[in-house]
Amino acid sequence: MRNKRGTLLILSGPSGAGKSTVIQAVMQRRENIYFSISCTTREPRPGEQHGVNYYYISNREFEQMIQEDAFLEYAGYVDHYYGTPRKAIEEHLSAGWDVILDIEVQGADIVRSKVPEAVSCFLIPPSFQELERRLHGRESESEEVIRGRLARAKEEYRQIPEYDYLVINDVAEQAAEEICAILQAAACRVSQRQEYIEGAI
Amino acid sequence: MRNKRGTLLILSGPSGAGKSTVIQAVMQRRENIYFSISCTTREPRPGEQHGVNYYYISNREFEQMIQEDAFLEYAGYVDHYYGTPRKAIEEHLSAGWDVILDIEVQGADIVRSKVPEAVSCFLIPPSFQELERRLHGRESESEEVIRGRLARAKEEYRQIPEYDYLVINDVAEQAAEEICAILQAAACRVSQRQEYIEGAI
Numbered sequence: 001m002r003n004k005r006g007t008l009l010i011l012s013g014p015s016g017a018g019k020s021t022v023i024q025a026v027m028q029r030r031e032n033i034y035f036s037i038s039c040t041t042r043e044p045r046p047g048e049q050h051g052v053n054y055y056y057i058s059n060r061e062f063e064q065m066i067q068e069d070a071f072l073e074y075a076g077y078v079d080h081y082y083g084t085p086r087k088a089i090e091e092h093l094s095a096g097w098d099v100i101l102d103i104e105v106q107g108a109d110i111v112r113s114k115v116p117e118a119v120s121c122f123l124i125p126p127s128f129q130e131l132e133r134r135l136h137g138r139e140s141e142s143e144e145v146i147r148g149r150l151a152r153a154k155e156e157y158r159q160i161p162e163y164d165y166l167v168i169n170d171v172a173e174q175a176a177e178e179i180c181a182i183l184q185a186a187a188c189r190v191s192q193r194q195e196y197i198e199g200a201i
Numbered sequence: 202m203r204n205k206r207g208t209l210l211i212l213s214g215p216s217g218a219g220k221s222t223v224i225q226a227v228m229q230r231r232e233n234i235y236f237s238i239s240c241t242t243r244e245p246r247p248g249e250q251h252g253v254n255y256y257y258i259s260n261r262e263f264e265q266m267i268q269e270d271a272f273l274e275y276a277g278y279v280d281h282y283y284g285t286p287r288k289a290i291e292e293h294l295s296a297g298w299d300v301i302l303d304i305e306v307q308g309a310d311i312v313r314s315k316v317p318e319a320v321s322c323f324l325i326p327p328s329f330q331e332l333e334r335r336l337h338g339r340e341s342e343s344e345e346v347i348r349g350r351l352a353r354a355k356e357e358y359r360q361i362p363e364y365d366y367l368v369i370n371d372v373a374e375q376a377a378e379e380i381c382a383i384l385q386a387a388a389c390r391v392s393q394r395q396e397y398i399e400g401a402i
Contacts, residue, residue, distance in 0.1 A: 122391070128401040157401045165386065166394040178389050184382035185366065190323070193367040200329040200358045 006098040007186040008115050010108045013123035014153035016134040018169045019102055025176030034092040036101045042080040073110040098183050105159040119186045121165040207299040208387040209316050211309045214324035215354035217335040219370045226377030235293040237302045243281040274311040299384050306360040320387045322366040
């Protein structure tokens with residue numbers, strides 16, 4: 001394998017875009033791909049597992065990691081911290097694996113500035129009406145929560161021009177196929193294949 | 202189909218890289234893809250066909266087309282003109298077709314400056330030694346011609362950093378698959394999907 005370093009793929013999208021389903025489909029289609037698991041200080045929700053959905057750590061552990069510069073980016077929301085641990089990402093990229101980072105728009109901005117060769121992709125449903133429909137379909141959430149998510153989604157859509165790619169999640173398998181193509185193309189960038197040029201000229 | 206405009210793919214590479222074989226394989230894999238046929242004033246070589254390899258036209262016709270700004274780019278080599286006719290490319294792109302342009306490095310430079318959203322791709326064999334081997338394998342060519350081609354290839358390799366992508370033609374089908382991924386990714390660029398954003402915000 002001559003691509004020494006994998007691609008860091010930043011994936012953002014509003015709540016209701018179907019990121020988890022699409023990411024799972026991408027992971028099944030491609031080999032040597034790692035999904036970055038974030039750290040949080042909030043409690044696991046029912047069904048969530050440590051090391052699968054998040055690493056659930058204490059405030060003290062989180063602040064210790066901040067001190068050690070162990071996060072690629074982190075932020076505090078309401079009462080809790082959320083952060084992207086740097087080490088596992090770096091290890092996988094160095095080993096030639098691609099890494100997917102599911103991250104909101106502000107975090108994406110920070111990662112882009114720290115890792116300029118990262119590729120960024122925004123995932124949305126086929127229309128904003130469809131996003132509304134999907135959010136209303138989640139019966140567990142109140143109308144107020146849904147309105148909040150839609151307002152936030154509108155804010156997030158304004159950041160789409162900062163991204164390289166826009167993938168439409170109508171059918172999850174097709175969206176996954178496009179993301180796989182984006183990863184395959186990213187590995188073909190001239191910047192990733194310098195050794196072929198240096199040897200020749 | 203919501204991608205209104207196709208992608209213009211600039212494909213360059215030294216003589217011996219295997220461009221024709223790879224292009225054929227790409228055309229077989231993808232639908233709605235058009236290979237741009239150039240105009241030339243040189244005579245057809247044995248086996249070449251008008252409208253397949255080139256459009257063989259007279260000096261007078263060529264100069265008339267220059268007057269009419271009918272070329273996206275053109276150049277004179279030795280005694281003959283070579284040019285890329287603009288109209289068929291524009292028609293196919295407008296209809297949402299991707300267009301492949303097989304063009305050398307100077308022409309690529311001109312097309313890039315005129316069509317900034319074009320995607321450019323350089324095709325090479327796995328090593329320069331392999332390029333030498335392939336060129337020597339063409340028994341019809343003299344040692345002098347081969348030396349000329351290799352010297353020219355070295356010049357062309359220096360232009361690779363101007364390209365977006367570098368595709369290695371070890372196995373033609375794999376190279377074609379990478380080019381298909383590059384085209385699929387290009388269609389996902391945010392700039393190609395503005396209508397999804399404008400509707401929402």
